[in-house]
Amino acid sequence: EAGVAQSPRYKIIEKRQSVAFWCNPISGHATLYWYQQILGQGPKLLIQFQNNGVVDDSQLPKDRFSAERLKGVDSTLKIQPAKLEDSAVYLCASSLKAGGGIRPKFFGPGTRLTVL
Amino acid sequence: GNSVTQMEGPVTLSEEAFLTINCTYTATGYPSLFWYVQYPGEGLQLLLKATKADDKGSNKGFEATYRKETTSFHLEKGSVQVSDSAVYFCALSDPNYDKIIFGKGTRLHILP
Numbered sequence: 024e025a026g027v028a029q030s031p032r033y034k035i036i037e038k039r040q041s042v043a044f045w046c047n048p049i050s051g052h053a054t055l056y057w058y059q060q061i062l063g064q065g066p067k068l069l070i071q072f073q074n075n076g077v078v079d080d081s082q083l084p085k086d087r088f089s090a091e092r093l094k095g096v097d098s099t100l101k102i103q104p105a106k107l108e109d110s111a112v113y114l115c116a117s118s119l120k121a122g123g124g125i126r127p128k129f130f131g132p133g134t135r136l137t138v139l
Numbered sequence: 140g141n142s143v144t145q146m147e148g149p150v151t152l153s154e155e156a157f158l159t160i161n162c163t164y165t166a167t168g169y170p171s172l173f174w175y176v177q178y179p180g181e182g183l184q185l186l187l188k189a190t191k192a193d194d195k196g197s198n199k200g201f202e203a204t205y206r207k208e209t210t211s212f213h214l215e216k217g218s219v220q221v222s223d224s225a226v227y228f229c230a231l232s233d234p235n236y237d238k239i240i241f242g243k244g245t246r247l248h249i250l251p
Binding site for chain 2: 027063064066114
């Protein structure tokens with residue numbers, strides 16, 4: 024079974040530039056998550072989708088971050104404009120469906136973003 | 140609010156040594172508890188979980204027991220291998236929500 028795919032794996036940009044990350048979840052997984060993992064910290068949930076609807080985006084900095092999952096399958100996360108503090112690994116995860124917090128979540132390898 | 144505190148790393152051990160990585164939590168209600176592992180260059184993987192007090196999660200020789208009285212979920216392994224070198228994250232999830240809160244992670248180095 025193919026895992027969660029993410030691209031690119033690495034990205035270096037200058038501050039105030041824009042950047043986009045792509046995620047393709049495991050086939051059939053209705054729930055998709057984007058996490059931000061700053062160096063030395065644990066992953067922090069940015070946004071959760073159930074199919075193509077947003078379930079939780081309470082920690083997404085909406086003035087600069089946006090995400091979409093138009094067809095309920097793959098998803099993109101965009102940052103515009105980027106700040107130095109956005110340097111982090113952006114993780115995508117998916118699960119069959121939400122509920123109870125104990126359903127297995129499968130994580131992708133992440134995209135490492137460096138903002139100069 | 141809910142939070143997870145785990146021991147600072149890096150932790151360096153020799154092969155076959157006994158491992159303990161401490162984890163304590165603060166939560167309202169009755170959270171589920173997890174250990175995730177991140178091997179070099181790979182994504183996070185669920186290592187083990189426990190969903191109620193006194194449950195013991197186990198996998199690949201690792202164990203952790205949900206201790207409600209001490210709000211702890213320490214990770215243990217009797218004899219570590221070089222292949223166990225990774226970053227380990229303790230995490231919790233409120234059963235009414237789907238949000239997982241992670242600790243900062245503990246990097247483990249096993250020397251041959």
